[in-house]
Amino acid sequence: MQQERVPPLPARLGLACYKCYKEEDVRLSRCSGCLRISYCSSECQKIDWKNHKPMCKALSSIEKEPMAMATLFFSLPSEPTTDLNVLKNTTEAYGSNILNLCHRSLNRKATTAEFNLVGWEPRCMVCTRTNQLIRMEAAKNGTSPAKIHHLIPCPQCNLSFCCSPAHWDAARLLHNRPCEDGSSRSVSQCAMNRQVRTDVNFENTIAESHAPSGTFMWAPDRVLPSWSSLEGKTWDSEFADEMRGSVGVPTTLSMGPWVRGASDNLTMPMTILYGLEKLNEGDDGWTKKHTLTVHILGASTKELTGAMGFEEILHRLPEVKTLKLVLCGPEMPGGRIPQTISMETCPDCTRRGRKRIHEHACDTYHAFVQNKSTKYSKPDLCIAFTSGASQESTQTWPATFQLKIPSLFTAYNREEAAILRSGGAKLLPALGPKKNAWGSGKVIPEPNSVYGFYAVNGWLAGGFK
Template identity: 30%
Template sequence: MVDFQVLPINLAYCGKCCAKCCENNGRLLKCTSCKQAFYCSKDCQKSDWKKHKVECKLLKAFKAGYDILPGSPADRQTKAHNFLQSVPLLLMGGSDPNLPTMEQFEKADTARFIGFATCRACSICLKNDFQSPAAIIDWKCCPQCNYGWCCGEQHWQEYSGRHTTEICQKYQQATAIALFKFKHIVNFNENFLAMPQRPQRDSPTAFPTNWEAYFQLRFAEDYRPNDYVPGFYAASTSLLSQPVTCLYAMFKYGKEHFITKKELTIHIVGADTYEVPATHVWEEILHFLPQVQTLTIQFVGPAACKSIKPPTQEYPTKTHEPCPDCQARRRERQVGMFGYTYHEYEQLYLQTHRHNKPDLIVAFNSGIHEVDTESWKTSLQVILGLNVPTYFTSYNESEAVKDLALLREQNANLLQENVKQNPFGENFWTIEAPSLEMGVDKFFACNMYGTLFCGRSS
């Protein structure tokens, strides 16, 4: 297990639960060094130190340099980005005992606990724990969800009327899911994964319209949501959303193009840590499409191989052992990872016929309008030239609208007029980091919106 998988839930850095066990006994102890992590007992604090000491040094360094880092004092996201860009340079010499080693830094999920999980931000002025002087802030928050932070009574009175029941419930749901997944990791020493085990014997005539219908179909008589702890099925969509979104895109394009295939190749473009490492959850595509004998999934993106040790540019396509039922039917699931842009990959593998042309291309949470846009434009021209069904997802509606505009600009043959919600995005909320750009009380879900296109517009 990697350390970042057991980071506590966000409230652990706001004084609302223990950074080790995520419980709250009503009397939490603050780390006297970084003053950001809290513990329910000395035992929890002591047992967490091996992991927290890396965070602790980084948190102290971030706080010490916060005021001189580029960006507005209230723009913690820009400050955090600039800090994370500079830390590797500071660590090269390894001479500062107040900073972790380069190896420790690379193992830590620094972007998460520096960028969001580490402190409160006022819902009115965005003042946060890292600004000077932080010690005089009189923090107030909603007693039900422990969010809606304000830096004093005046701002709380101004904000509290905006903290609606709907917003409060979203915060509570996000916390409940995060806590459920955290406790599963702690109790079972594995990431939470729930997926249907029973392969379909016949191709469904129509695709389910939402997650409940999908679970009813795939779990059949075993689907009894009231028998499981709250959040069980919602949390399962964290990983299951990826293969099911692919299936949804296939049926949305036209099931007749896919259900009779013996060999099916899917390219996941812009792959990063969200998609990689690829778990056996992808076998759900084999289980849903009974005619497919060989499923090949190629994960392609500059960061596709960054979690592989030792570092490598590519992880060649290999066959992964399927479930006993698929083994008995001699079915195969093949996975490869390639650390290239898609236009680089196309030159290396498709033009040389080393890999098959894909039957479906998918990009999860692509953000093509805001990150590496020029590179994406080049890759998009390759994708459009392949003339295969393609589905790009986005975190929220505003991002989906901007992605759609870029696809129109690139002359994509859009198979939908406007952005549409993907019914198989993650079925729970993730809290957006408070920022000058996004504001506060914002939420997103992976793959929430999707855009389907195929080739160039005539």
């Protein structure tokens, strides 16, 4: 059965219809209950009401709880501020409080789509007020509902908000100054937001044409004549021209959204290659091995659905005959007994007798190693994509670190990358913490925040031998 798309970012922000995702040439009406989402017609709202009703009622019920309201208002900054630490702490505390209140009302955990209505709720950039808080504040002060003004979006990007013109005056410098998450030092939050809108529109077009999931996947089908260092290269320099010819994009159009869309999957093989290059600096023997073995720790559906992209490793290493990937993680389908699967290769690789083998194991990596016992052999690289290695998995990663295998860990953002602990192994400065040149180019605004972005494998958290 086809899985329904999670509503894209504009729909979560009330800037597009939450059911059909249209935002152009439609008149949107905001849900009067939760004030978070909008619909283009009563028909779309009626169709979606069964799904939206539980969370809508949970969110609107918060306004009837005096203690909850007092807690939410207490955390607001007394004056507009551009202190990112204050804004971050305030929005995270607010989002956590809202989600806990919703869980209590729902009597269950929120679904991904429901969580998104909290995580990406529009907020004032300098005081963190939301539309709901503005309504609650107005009711508290006896203001007529007709005189309530909702958040004002930035007219350029439409993805950042303030609660008044005065607060926009305070926020403008922050909004337009260079953003540390940008692709270059000159890119502002406003420009990043506009890129996000472009990428969302691209995904919607792809979904309407041939990919109902909204996911664009592309990988080259050529084999390069020899290995070439990735140092100093970019997504555009390596893929843009080739992709233009492959998918038939006219020269009058930018390849930006196409390359960023493809990078969301190609980031996995390209980060593997970059990690191997840095861990073996000065020795290119790994590029000429008969069999190159990579173990992917904490693997899940992302690696399964993107399996096609891993052949890019073979395509950039023409002297390697067999690529063996071990996908190991508690979320992998199947049981603890590993399953070996022979994957298809492109006609050129098949003609040369080259192979790609995947082994799937539903287990933690250190348990996988123990179960293999004497049959275990160290791989050329262990890698954990966006692992949260020192947050969600603090109890399981240390045992893996102690194995002393050439390893690389990536992270979604700077904060996650900066707190990796390697169990005593010496981290290589070339592998982080730093931005990953081969992280996904498709960035997403941070949830429960008014500033900042994250990306799949956006940061290298650290690597060691």
